[in-house]
Amino acid sequence: MTPALKLDKPPVYVLHHRMLWRTFKSLQGELVKHDGGPAPVHIDKVLWHMLRDRQILCWFDPLNEGDMGLGSALPKGRKVEVLTTPKKPK
Numbered sequence: 001m002t003p004a005l006k007l008d009k010p011p012v013y014v015l016h017h018r019m020l021w022r023t024f025k026s027l028q029g030e031l032v033k034h035d036g037g038p039a040p041v042h043i044d045k046v047l048w049h050m051l052r053d054r055q056i057l058c059w060f061d062p063l064n065e066g067d068m069g070l071g072s073a074l075p076k077g078r079k080v081e082v083l084t085t086p087k088k089p090k
Helices: 003-008 021-031 043-052
Strands: 012-015 057-060 068-071 080-083
16 A cells, blocks of 8 residues: 555544543443444443453544444554543643
């Protein structure tokens, strides 16, 4: 992929493995849209624990709105920005 094509696509927002539960839950609640039907009750907590243990990577892709990507590798040819828990001001 040429560098010009890489700049055309929006970045992928990756969740940091040290993200706190409340931040993970609020991001997922705001950005992930549930289509209906039965939903697993504790899937959010399971995903957060897997992210904390570095078993999976979680990311949000502006090209796939309303969905969170999960996997062992990030999409190739995309700029990556890391989302972390905001620090409290001193």
